[in-house]
Amino acid sequence: MAPKLQQFVSPGKGNGVQATASIRRGELVYSAKPLASCVSNKLSKEVCHHCFTRRETLLRCSQCKMARYCNITCQKRAWCDHKRECKCLRSLLPRIPTDSVRLAARLIFALLSPSENSSEELYTLEEHESHLSSMSEQKKQGLSHLASMLQLYLTQEVPVQEMTSALPPSCQEPLNLIAKVTCNCFTISDGELQEIGVGLYPSLSLLNHDCRPNCVMVFEGTNLQLRAVRDINPEEELTISYVETLSLTEDRQRQLEDQYHFTCHCQRCDSQDTDRLMLSGKEETQSLLKEALPKLEDLKAESNWQALLENCRHLLSTVGGDVPEENLYKLRMTDHAVDASIQLELWEEAVGYGKKTLPAYRQYYPDPHPVHGVQLMRVGKLQHYLEHIKDAFDTFRQAYEIIKVTHGDDHPLTADLLMKMKECHTEMDQHSSSSH
Structure with missing residues (x-):
């Protein structure tokens, strides 16, 4: 450490x-x-499988047809990690295993050819919990299914005896390994905090x-x-x-129980301090919003932006002032409206919705928090694009106060923000000199 x-x-x-x-x-x-990582299946065509950068066009691996790279350099650098995976992927075509199966396989490949920096890490892999004993039968069955998929995926490339000789004892059993991977992996996100992959x-x-x-x-x-x-x-x-x-205390607690098998007793859960604010407003009116959210999530997943925006507009105007902006369901819906307006290039509308979310974000993320910083940055970019230069500068400055703490001075996002603030400054100077 x-x-x-x-x-x-x-x-x-x-x-x-x-x-x-x-x-x-x-x-x-x-x-x-x-120790091992992979790009999420649902983003495999948009993100380089080596450096995890999002790009419009990527080179595709001609053999497995799944892995994609920025350029030849990324492809060459990835080959030592990809070559075994490539054979496994080809053996299953056109099926593609789930993210957790691909990640577990990459972990096995990493353990079979350890690099010089992995010794300090492996010590703790052995200590990780699989939580199998505290899982419901249904969850165990789901994991057993993934474990058989993992074995099938690896048949061509890793014979069982090689697998058992290279892995620490607690990881030799495929079910155990998959359970450890699903309980201990992290979601890898990009600068805008959108999920792009998983890693251990x-x-x-x-x-x-x-x-x-x-x-x-x-x-x-x-x-x-x-x-x-x-x-x-x-x-x-x-x-x-x-x-x-x-999210509400009971939702956070349910997710932690389901995924990580413990009950949270942190100060925030015990006091349930933000729940009242998140549920503020008329009860029957906010239930309209709550019931509509799953359908909106589906429209977003299908990239049906027009329908998403029309639904959000209608619902938000229906509830009006009966439900305040801090209400959790209204906030989520307003966020969907921001996304849809941006996709449809309705910039004025996007900035209007974006500004409505900011007081709630400030309240719910009281410490410097990357989510709050990124939301400010999004609104600032919209204001800048619409030439509301003074507003944009102010929003970027607030974002910078957060991002320099959460991301540090040398992160690309911090540099991007400083650049944006400079641009605004220059534009404000030009404006004031031309008006004299």
């Missing part, structure tokens, strides 16, 4: 990580490359969850950076949030 961190036993939680010295807000606490970062899986954590994780490519968002004292435990924190 990093110099200021050590593993310890966290009361009531098992393994955890605590500070051995003071850590300042905004400090980079730890950074790690993944064994040391960081030791971090425990809190619904108001003192650290956040951001990615640069597949490199994971852990940063403090509050000052942390020596011997204090470091925490991250495993789930989206913008």
Whole structure:
């Protein structure tokens, strides 16, 4: 682990990580490359399978037809990780295994040919929980299905005896391995915090969850950076949030139980402090919004932007002032309206909806939080595009105050924001000199 961190036993939680010295807000606490990672299936045509950059056009691997790369350089660099996977993918065509099966296979390939930097990490892979004993039969069955898929996927490339000789004892059984992978993998996101892949970062899986954590994780490519968002004292435990924190206590708790098999007793869950605000407004009116959300999610998944926007417009005008902007369901719907307006290039409408979300984001993400920073940045870009230069500058500045803490000075997103602020500054100067 990093110099200021050590593993310890966290009361009531098992393994955890605590500070051995003071850590300042905004400090980079730890950074790690993944032991194994892969681009999500649903984004496999949009994201380079080596550097995880989104691009309009990518080169496709001529053999498996699945992997895609920015250019020949990325393709060559990826080959040592991709060559075994390529054979496995070809053997199953046209079927493509799920993300967790591909990730587990990549983990096995990584363990079969360990690189020089993996020794420190592997020590903790062995200690990871599979949680099989606390799972429902239904969940175990789902995982068994994935485990047989994994065996089928690997038949061409990794004979069973090779697999057992190379893997630590607790990972030799495919079901155990798949259970560990699904409980301990991290979602890799891009600069806009959209999911692009999954990865295993064994040391960081030791971090425990809190619904108001003192650290956040951001990615640069597949490199994971852990940063403090509050000052942390020596011997204090470091925490991250495993789930989206913008949700009701019972929903967060249900997700944590289902996916990670524990009941959260953090201060935020015990006090349920934001639930009342999230459910503010007339009950029967907000239930309209709540019931409509699943359908809107489907329209978004189908990229049916026109229908999505029309539905949002109609519902938001129907509920009007009966439900305040801070209401969770209204906030989610307003967010969908922002996405749809941007896709349909209705910039004025997008900026109108975007501005409505900001007070709620400020309230629900009180610490510097990447989600709040990125939302401000989106609104700032819309204001800039519409030449509301002074507003854009102000919004970018607020975003920068957050992003420099959550992402650090040398992250591409921070550089992008500074660039945007400079552009606004120059435009405001030009405007004032031309009006004199």
